Amino acid sequence: MKTLGTQRVDTRKVAYSVILAAIAIALSPFNIPIALGPIVRPLPWQHMVNVLGAVLVGPWYALAVALVAAIVRNAIGTGTLFAFPGGMIGAFLAGWTYRLTRNLYLAALGEIIGTGVIAALFSTLIWAPTVMNRPMAATALIIPFSISTIVGSVLGIVGVLILERARVIEPRAGAKAV
Amino acid sequence: MTADLTTLGAECGLALLAVIGAGLLRAWWRMVRLLVPMFVFLVLFTVLALDMATAVGGVVRLLAISTAFFLFFQTTAPEDLGNALVASGVPYAFTFILTSAMQFVPVIARRAREILDAQRARGIRLERDAASLRNYPALLAPLLIQSFTLADQLAEAMEARGFGSPRRTFAREYRWRTWDYAAVIVGVAAAVGFWLLQRLIANSR
Amino acid sequence: MLAGVDLRVKAGEFVLVAGASGSGKSTLCRLCNGLIPHFYNGVLEGTVRVAGLDTRDHPVHELFAQAALVFQNSEAQLFNSTVERELVFGLESLALPRQEIQARVGWAAEVCGIAHLLDRAPHTLSGGEQQRVAIAAMLALRPPLLVLDEPFANLDPEATARVRAVLRAIHRAGTTIVLTEHRLHEGIEEATRLVVLDQGRLALDGEPRRVLREDLTRYHLNVPAVVRFARTWHLPEVPLTVDEALALLEQESTTRILTDYSDSPTRNPCIRVENPRGVPLQLRSVWFAFENAGRPWALRDVSLAVQAGEQVALVGHNGSGKTTLLKHFNGLLKPGRGSVLVLGQDTRTAKVADLARQVGFVFQNPGDQIFKLTVREEIEVSARALGRFDATWLESLYESFALHPLLERSPYRLSEGEKKRVAFAAALAARPTILVLDEPTTGQDAAFREALIKLLDELGARGMTVVLATHDLEFAEQVAPRWIALANGAVVADGPPDAVMADTEAMARAALRPTADFRLRHSSRLAARLPDHA
Numbered sequence: 031m032k033t034l035g036t037q038r039v040d041t042r043k044v045a046y047s048v049i050l051a052a053i054a055i056a057l058s059p060f061n062i063p064i065a066l067g068p069i070v071r072p073l074p075w076q077h078m079v080n081v082l083g084a085v086l087v088g089p090w091y092a093l094a095v096a097l098v099a100a101i102v103r104n105a106i107g108t109g110t111l112f113a114f115p116g117g118m119i120g121a122f123l124a125g126w127t128y129r130l131t132r133n134l135y136l137a138a139l140g141e142i143i144g145t146g147v148i149a150a151l152f153s154t155l156i157w158a159p160t161v162m163n164r165p166m167a168a169t170a171l172i173i174p175f176s177i178s179t180i181v182g183s184v185l186g187i188v189g190v191l192i193l194e195r196a197r198v199i200e201p202r203a204g205a206k207a208v
Numbered sequence: 209m210t211a212d213l214t215t216l217g218a219e220c221g222l223a224l225l226a227v228i229g230a231g232l233l234r235a236w237w238r239m240v241r242l243l244v245p246m247f248v249f250l251v252l253f254t255v256l257a258l259d260m261a262t263a264v265g266g267v268v269r270l271l272a273i274s275t276a277f278f279l280f281f282q283t284t285a286p287e288d289l290g291n292a293l294v295a296s297g298v299p300y301a302f303t304f305i306l307t308s309a310m311q312f313v314p315v316i317a318r319r320a321r322e323i324l325d326a327q328r329a330r331g332i333r334l335e336r337d338a339a340s341l342r343n344y345p346a347l348l349a350p351l352l353i354q355s356f357t358l359a360d361q362l363a364e365a366m367e368a369r370g371f372g373s374p375r376r377t378f379a380r381e382y383r384w385r386t387w388d389y390a391a392v393i394v395g396v397a398a399a400v401g402f403w404l405l406q407r408l409i410a411n412s413r
Numbered sequence: 414m415l416a417g418v419d420l421r422v423k424a425g426e427f428v429l430v431a432g433a434s435g436s437g438k439s440t441l442c443r444l445c446n447g448l449i450p451h452f453y454n455g456v457l458e459g460t461v462r463v464a465g466l467d468t469r470d471h472p473v474h475e476l477f478a479q480a481a482l483v484f485q486n487s488e489a490q491l492f493n494s495t496v497e498r499e500l501v502f503g504l505e506s507l508a509l510p511r512q513e514i515q516a517r518v519g520w521a522a523e524v525c526g527i528a529h530l531l532d533r534a535p536h537t538l539s540g541g542e543q544q545r546v547a548i549a550a551m552l553a554l555r556p557p558l559l560v561l562d563e564p565f566a567n568l569d570p571e572a573t574a575r576v577r578a579v580l581r582a583i584h585r586a587g588t589t590i591v592l593t594e595h596r597l598h599e600g601i602e603e604a605t606r607l608v609v610l611d612q613g614r615l616a617l618d619g620e621p622r623r624v625l626r627e628d629l630t631r632y633h634l635n636v637p638a639v640v641r642f643a644r645t646w647h648l649p650e651v652p653l654t655v656d657e658a659l660a661l662l663e664q665e666s667t668t669r670i671l672t673d674y675s676d677s678p679t680r681n682p683c684i685r686v687e688n689p690r691g692v693p694l695q696l697r698s699v700w701f702a703f704e705n706a707g708r709p710w711a712l713r714d715v716s717l718a719v720q721a722g723e724q725v726a727l728v729g730h731n732g733s734g735k736t737t738l739l740k741h742f743n744g745l746l747k748p749g750r751g752s753v754l755v756l757g758q759d760t761r762t763a764k765v766a767d768l769a770r771q772v773g774f775v776f777q778n779p780g781d782q783i784f785k786l787t788v789r790e791e792i793e794v795s796a797r798a799l800g801r802f803d804a805t806w807l808e809s810l811y812e813s814f815a816l817h818p819l820l821e822r823s824p825y826r827l828s829e830g831e832k833k834r835v836a837f838a839a840a841l842a843a844r845p846t847i848l849v850l851d852e853p854t855t856g857q858d859a860a861f862r863e864a865l866i867k868l869l870d871e872l873g874a875r876g877m878t879v880v881l882a883t884h885d886l887e888f889a890e891q892v893a894p895r896w897i898a899l900a901n902g903a904v905v906a907d908g909p910p911d912a913v914m915a916d917t918e919a920m921a922r923a924a925l926r927p928t929a930d931f932r933l934r935h936s937s938r939l940a941a942r943l944p945d946h947a
C-alpha cells in the first residue's frame with residue numbers, strides 16, 4: 031500500500047483508525063456500573079481503544095484516534111477537557127511500548143501509566159499549578175484516572191485476543207495461535 | 209488569595225453568561241455533571257494537603273477553563289477544526305479520520321444496539337448493573353469482530369476510490385475573515401482586562 | 414480461490430458472473446482493480462490486464478479509474494460527510510480541475526437518480542439509496558469497466574429493481590459491466606454473457622440462453638422460475654422474462670393441456686398440534702414508536718393472532734416494520750398502546766429473559782451473537798442461561814442441522830451458511846415453542862435455502878409455531894401458508910400467499926412484486942389452457 035508520492039499513506043491503518051475512533055465515540059455515553067458509590071463511574075472505552083490502537087495502528091495513529099475522539103466527544107457533549115490528556119498520553123505511550131517490546135501486556139501497562147499517572151499529574155497541573163509543590167494534592171486525580179484506565183486496559187487486552195482468535199487480525203509474532 | 213478568587217469568579221461569570229447567551233445551558237450542565245468525580249477528588253485531596261480556600265479557588269478555576277473549552281467546541285464544527293489543523297501542517301490523514309469517524313459513530317452504535325438485542329433474546333443478562341459485567345464479552349466480541357471486518361471493507365473501498373493517490377487536490381482552503389479577527393481581539397481584551405483587575409485588587413490592599 | 418481462469422471481457426459487454434458461496438466471485442472482482450495482489454498478499458500466477466495495463470505493475474490508485482469496483486456492503490463504502498463529497502472524493506484522487514469535478518458529479522447523480530440526495534449524510538439513507546450513491550461515486554470516474562460484487566445482496570426487491578435499471582442505463586451509455594450474483598433471476602435479462610464459477614474453476618461461459626440450458630443445480634445455483642416454467646412446458650427456447658415465457662407459450666402450436674401444473678409450490682397447511690398453554694401470539698391494536706422524539710409510528714394499530722403450529726411470513730417494503738413487529742414477540746420492544754400476549758403472558762410485565770424460554774429468535778446477522786470459543790458452547794448458551802439444558806434435545810438439534818463435524822471448531826471461521834445453521838440451533842437450544850426468524854435467507858445461496866425449506870417443514874410437522882420476516886417472496890411462498898403484508902407499520906393484507914399477491918392494492922402499498930411463479934400461474938393466457946386449477 032506504500033505509494034510513490036510524498037506522503038506515505040497506509041490505507042488499512044487509516045481505516046482501522048476511523049473505526050477505532052468511532053468505537054470510542056459511540057460507546058462514550060455508556061459508563062460501567064461498577065461504581066465507588068455514585069461518584070466514580072469509570073469510562074473505559076477510550077483506554078480500551080488505546081490498547082487496541084497500540085497493537086493495530088501504532089503510536090502516531092493511536093494518538094490521532096485519541097485526539098479525534100476527544101474533539102468529537104467534546105463537540106457532542108460526552109466528554110470534558112480532561113478527555114485530551116486522559117486519552118492522548120496513554121495512547122502514545124502504549125503505542126511506543128508495543129512498538130519497542132511487541133508485548134500486548136506491556137503495551138497495556140504503558141496505557142495505565144500514561145493515563146493513570148502522567149495524564150493525572152498533567153491534568154492536576156491545569157487545575158492548580160500552586161498545588162504541584164504539595165505531592166499529596168498533586169496525586170488527587172490519580173485514583174479516578176487509574177480506575178478507568180485499568181478497566182479499559184483489561185477490556186483492550188481481551189479485545190485483542192478475541193480479534194486474533196477470530197482471525198480478523200493476524201496473530202502477533204510469538205503469540206500462541208489459538 | 210481573595211484577589212484570585214474574585215477575578216476567577218468574574219471570569220467564570222462572563223463565561224457562564226456566554227453559555228446562557230448561546231442557549232447551551234442544558235448541554236453545559238450535562239458537561240459539568242461529567243466533571244463531578246474530578247471535583248470530589250480535587251477538593252478532598254486539596255483540603256487534606258492545603259486549605260479550603262485553595263480547593264474552592266481550584267474548583268472555580270477548573271469551571272472557568274472547562275466552560276471556555278465547552279464554548280469553543282460547541283461553536284466550532286469538528287470538520288473545520290480538522291481542516292484548520294491540516295492547513296497548519298498536520299497530515300491529511302488526520303482530517304480524513306476525523307470526518308469519517310463521525311460518519312461511522314451511528315453505524316457502530318446501531319451495531320451495538322443490535323448485538324445487545326440479540327444477546328438479551330438468548331437470556332443473557334446485559335442490563336446497566338454490576339451483575340452484567342461478567343457478560344460483557346457477549347457484547348464486546350461480536351462488536352469488535354464486526355467493527356474490524358467493517359474496517360477491512362472500508363480500507364478496500366478507500367483503495368477502490370484512489371485514497372492512496374499522492375496527487376490528491378483539496379476542496380477547501382481556510383482564510384482569515386473579519387469574524388475571526390473580531391473574536392481574537394475580544395479574547396485578548398478580556399484576558400488583559402482580567403489580568404489588570406487581579407493586579408488592581410492585589411495592590412489595593 | 415481461483416484455478417486456471419481464462420476470461421476476456423470485450424468493451425460493451427454485460428457479463429453476469431454466477432456461482433455458489435466460495436466459488437471465487439469476490440476474488441475475481443478484486444483482481445480487476447489490482448486489490449489482488451497489492452492489497453491482499455497471496456500467490457498470484459498468470460496475468461491480469463485491465464485497459465491494457467498489467468495489474469502487477471500498477472498500484473491500485475492508478476487502476477481504480479479503469480476498473481471501478483462497487484462492493485456488497487454499501488454501509489462500509491460510504492465514508493464522507495455528504496453524498497456530494499462521496500462523489501467528489503474519487504475525482505479528487507484523479508486531481509481533476511474544479512469545474513470538471515462539478516460537471517461529472519451532476520451527471521453521475523442524474524444517471525443514478527440521487528440528485529435529490531446530494532446534501533444528505535450517507536448513513537441516513539436506505540440500503541438501496543446507499544448502493545446507488547456508491548455506484549454514482551464510481552460512475553463519476555467515467556471508468557471503461559464497472560465491476561459490482563453482489564450489489565443486491567442486502568436490498569429488497571424494489572431497491573434491487575431500481576439499481577438494475579441504473580445499471581441498464583449505464584450499460585446503454587457504453588460502460589462495460591461485470592456483475593457477480595448468485596440469484597440468477599436478478600441479472601439474466603440484461604446480461605449479454607453468463608459465466609458460471611465452481612470452486613474457482615470457470616465451469617460455463619456463454620450467451621445466457623445457451624448457458625441456462627445446462628443443468629445449473631450441479632453448481633448449487635437456483636434455477637430461475639421462468640427457466641423451470643420453460644422446461645415444464647417443453648418450450649423451444651429459454652425465456653428470460655415472464656412475458657417472454659408466456660409469449661413462447663402462445664406460439665406453442667400443440668395445445669397439450671397439462672392436467673397438473675406440478676410446479677406450483679403451494680404446500681398443504683401443516684398439521685396443528687394443540688398447544689396447551691393458550692394462543693402463542695395475540696396482538697390487540699398495537700401502536701409503537703421509537704422513543705427518540707419526533708419518530709413517526711413504526712407500528713400502527715396491529716391486531717393479529719398466530720395459532721400453535723402455524724407458519725407465518727411477514728412481508729413488506731424496507732422499513733415497513735417487520736423487524737419492529739418481530740421484536741415485540743419476545744419483549745425486546747414493548748407496545749406504546751395496545752397489548753401483546755405471548756402464550757397468555759403480557760409482554761409489558763414479562764422480562765425478556767422469561768419470554769426467551771418460549772420464544773427462540775434468529776436474527777438477520779448471525780455475527781451479532783457469536784462470542785464463545787467453540788460451536789458447541791455457542792449453541793448451549795441460551796439452554797444454560799435459562800436453565801433448560803437438555804442433552805438429548807441438543808443431540809437431535811446437532812443431527813437435524815448436520816452440526817456434528819463443526820461442534821469443536823471455532824465459530825468465527827465458519828462460512829456464512831454454517832454460521833446461520835449455528836444461529837438456528839442456538840435459538841432452538843432452550844426448547845422454545847415459538848421460533849422467530851428475521852430475514853433467514855439474506856446472504857445465503859440456493860443450497861442453504863433448500864435445507865431451510867426442508868427444516869421448516871420438519872419443525873412444522875412437530876407443531877413448532879414459526880413467524881419469519883423476509884424480502885425473499887419465492888422462499889416465503891414455499892414455507893409459509895399464511896402471509897401478513899405490512900406497509901408503513903400497518904397490516905394491509907393477511908391470508909394465503911396467492912390471495913395476498915392477488916390483492917394488487919395491498920401489494921402496491923407494501924411495494925411488493927408478485928413472484929414469477931405466481932405471475933406464471935395466474936396470468937390470463939395460461940388460465941385459458943389449464944383446466945380449472947384449484
Ligand SMILES: Nc1ncnc2c1ncn2[C@@H]1O[C@H](COP(=O)(O)OP(=O)(O)OP(=O)(O)O)[C@@H](O)[C@H]1O
Pocket residue numbers: 414432433434435436437438439440441595
Ligand atoms: N481474505 C481471505 N483469506 C483467505 N481465504 C479467503 C479470503 N477470502 C476468500 N477466501 C476463500 O476463497 C474462496 C473464494 O472466496 P470468494 O469470497 O471469492 O467466493 P465468493 O464467490 O465471493 O463467495 P460469496 O458468495 O460468499 O461472496 C473461499 O473458499 C473463501 O473461503
Ligand SMILES: Nc1ncnc2c1ncn2[C@@H]1O[C@H](COP(=O)(O)OP(=O)(O)OP(=O)(O)O)[C@@H](O)[C@H]1O
Pocket residue numbers: 569703708711729730731732733734735736737738
Ligand atoms: N432503533 C431505531 N431507532 C429509530 N428508528 C428505527 C429504529 N429501528 C427501526 N427504525 C425505523 O422504524 C421503521 C421500521 O423499521 P424496521 O427495521 O422494523 O423495518 P423492516 O421492515 O424490518 O425493514 P427491513 O426490510 O429493512 O429490515 C423504519 O422507518 C426504521 O427507520
Ligand SMILES: [Mg+2]
Pocket residue numbers: 438439440562563
Ligand atoms: Mg463474495
Ligand SMILES: [Mg+2]
Pocket residue numbers: 735736737851882
Ligand atoms: Mg428488518
